[in-house]
Amino acid sequence: MTLNTFFEKFNTFADAPDAVAKMRELVLELAATGRLIPKALEHPVEEDTRMMGELVELVMGQAPAGDEYNTEGRGTLFVKVGEFGPLYPREEVWTTNPLKFAKKGDVLVCVVGATVGKLNLAIDCAIGRSAAAIRPSSALDTRFLYYSLIPYTLRLRRNSRGSAQGVIGKAELNAMSLWVPSRKVQKRIVAKVDELMTLCDQLETQQQERDTRHADLARASLARFAAAPTPANLHFLFHKSYAIPPADLRKSILTLAAQGKLVPQDPNDEPAGELLERLARELTPEQRRSQAAPLSPLPAESLQYEVPDSWTWARFRDVAIIASNLVKPDEFLDFIHLAPDNIEKGNGVLLP
Secondary structure (H helix, E strand, C coil): CCHHHHHHCHHHHCCCCCHHHHHHHHHHHHHHCCCCCHHHCCCCHHHHEEEHHHCEEEEECCCCCCCCEECCCCCEEEECHHHCCCCCCCCCEEECCCCCEECECEEEEECEECCCCCEEECCCEEECCCEEEEEECCCCCHHHHHHHHHHHHHHHHHCCECCCCEECCHHHHHHCEEECCCHHHHHHHHHHHHHHHHHHHHHHHHHHHHHHHHHHHHHHHHHHHHHCCCHHHHHHCEECCEECCHHHHHHHHHHHHHCCCCCCCCCCCCCHHHHHHHHHHCCCHHHHHHCCCCCCCCCHHHCCCCCCCCCCCCCHHHHCCCCCCCCCHHHCCCCCCCCHHHECCCCCCECC
16 A cells, blocks of 8 residues: 555544554654655665664763753753753753753754653754754754654654663664665655645644534534433434543433433322421431531522422432541451542442
8 A cells, every 4th residue: 555545545544543643653664764755765775774873973961950050041041851842842941051062953862751762853952861962964864864763762762771761872872773865865755754744734633623523513412312311312322423422421321310301200209308308207316416407498509400390409418317437447347448549539439
């Protein structure tokens, strides 16, 4: 399959997880291995592959002392990994004691930390120990080097040393192999990558717009079903063009249950008012004392929705006994002990 066919067939796999991100990775992998444009394969790939250490100068970053930073623009712009942006570093921190420098035309790479392998195009700045500057020789176009490094650094990030933090060392960077065509071919590859990345951006925007529309449709369908939850309206919940998230469907089911709309109401059921009166008569003396303090009537604004005629609104203390007293664990050794972190947020499921 050609790359053009791949893009033409995008809609067939657009719903796969990270489809556009995978497409970007494929474009860069093809660019880095000489398969993106046909004329780039003027010679076998193996003959044009060289070690990066032969083609670049590596400048490993170094951090000044902790009191030599500022955010007021005094001294030299300073870049750590935290200042890496989508393409260029953000200008946020300066230092009055710069030690290691990157120059415009270099490629910055994160060599330590959670974002190890992340790349930026350099600006004139000082660099900290978590960053390194890759300075290309005249044989390399900066943009071509940047695009070629992305697939390799992604693999290095996955396999980087260090348990708590990833690490890429100078030796690993120098040992990376790069396919190096002529500068003319590099320029053509960069132009093709830019073109395809723009197309990926457009596809991603279309996906986001489609997902937003589908989410709006799903919410509207769920609301229409909730307004009239009958078998005849089940088609609102199942549509071939979009899916209602299970979490939203569960929430809607619970809401319908609380509003008395989930099942038909039986006119022969005991009215809720009578049930509350009976519960009040069955209270123990201790329970009556705990409820002795009078409460004001339920305010109208607290009644969130209409309920069936036989239902009524009540306070928790009218229908339940809330026990919040703590116990001494050693007096209840045969019991399961629950704390707030044993109860899952949002659904009340008991955790081990």
